[in-house]
Amino acid sequence: MDSNGLYLVLAIGAFCAGFIDAVVGGGGLVQIPALFAAFPSVQPAVLFGTNKVASIIGTTSAAIQYGRRxxxxxxxxxxxAVGALVGSWYGAKAVAYMPPTVLRPLILVLLILVAGYTFMRKDLGSISREGPHDFRATLTAAVIGLVLGFYDGFFGPGTGSFLIFLFIRFLGMDFLRASVTAKIVNVATNFAAIAYFANNVEILWKLGLLMAACNLCGAVVGSRTALRHGTGFVRKMFLAVVSVLIAKLAYDTLAAL
Structure with a gap:
């Protein structure tokens, strides 16, 4: 495939990633494998940094779209977001010391547990059960941001889905409230990772900006679709994306054996 065809495929992938990310997270499921398939000989940190450039614009747009409604x-x-900034910086830094694929089996198990729990709890995220935003809730949010920020800077796929699940499970949000909160935290993780990668590797800026424009278009369509159809639609998309993530990670894990 020539360079124009390659860029077209990556642009389409970025649009799909933006749509998925805007609804339930998990756009990295599309974008990261596409980048690695397109540039198999390029240093992983370069591709992770390029992926963050492509993602941050769409994630920011989705947060704005949700915030209006x-x-x-x-x-x-x-x-x-503050916890995520710190976690993502150190997660990106850890890429240089340990291959992210070592996390794959653990993430696979966690995703299976998340999917099973969400499927069995039919009412999970359908109604808001938020308590007061007191010190305990604030600390919980900071810890969630820190841990998931590290994961996003280090590996990434499924970060938005994990954030949504944890905000629902531990803070009582419904799917829409959890999704808009996850978007804001995700903007912080992307920003910190870009800041680290930009100072340490040669990000593919032209490609990243092209993919960012397509990701933005997908994010606009995705966020409007989610707002139009409500929490029920977001829950179904959440389960669908997590199921695909499980299948992809299971395949990769078995292929690596």
Missing amino acids: VTIPWRIAIPG
Whole structure:
């Protein structure tokens, strides 16, 4: 495939990733494998950095779209974002010392547990059960941001889905509130990772910006679709994306044996 065809495929992949990310997260399921398939000989950190450039614009757009229709819980979102900034910086730094694929079996198990729990709890995320945004809730959000920020900077696929699940499970949010909060935290993780990678590797800026434009278009369509169809649609998409993530990680894990 020539360079024009390659860029076209990556642009389409970025649009699909933006759509998925805007609804439930998991756009890395599309974007990261596409980049690695297109550039198999390029240093992984370069491709992770390029992926973050492609993702941050779409994630920011989705957060803005949700914020116009859904009240943002800033007392949860800000501590989560601060924790994510720190975690993602060190996660990106860890890529240089340990291959991210070592996490694959653990992430596979966690995704299976998340999918099973969400499927069995039919009411999970359908109704908001948020308590007061007190110190405990703020600390919980910061810890979630820190841990998932590290994971996103280090590996990435499924970060948005994990954030949504944890905000629902531990803070009582519904799917829409959890999704808008996850978007804000995800912007922070992407920003920190880009800052680290930009100072340490040669990011493919032209490709990253092209993919960012396509990711943005996908994010606009995805967020509008989610807002139009509500929490029921987001829950179904969540289960679908997590199921595909499980299948992909299971395949990769078995192939590596």
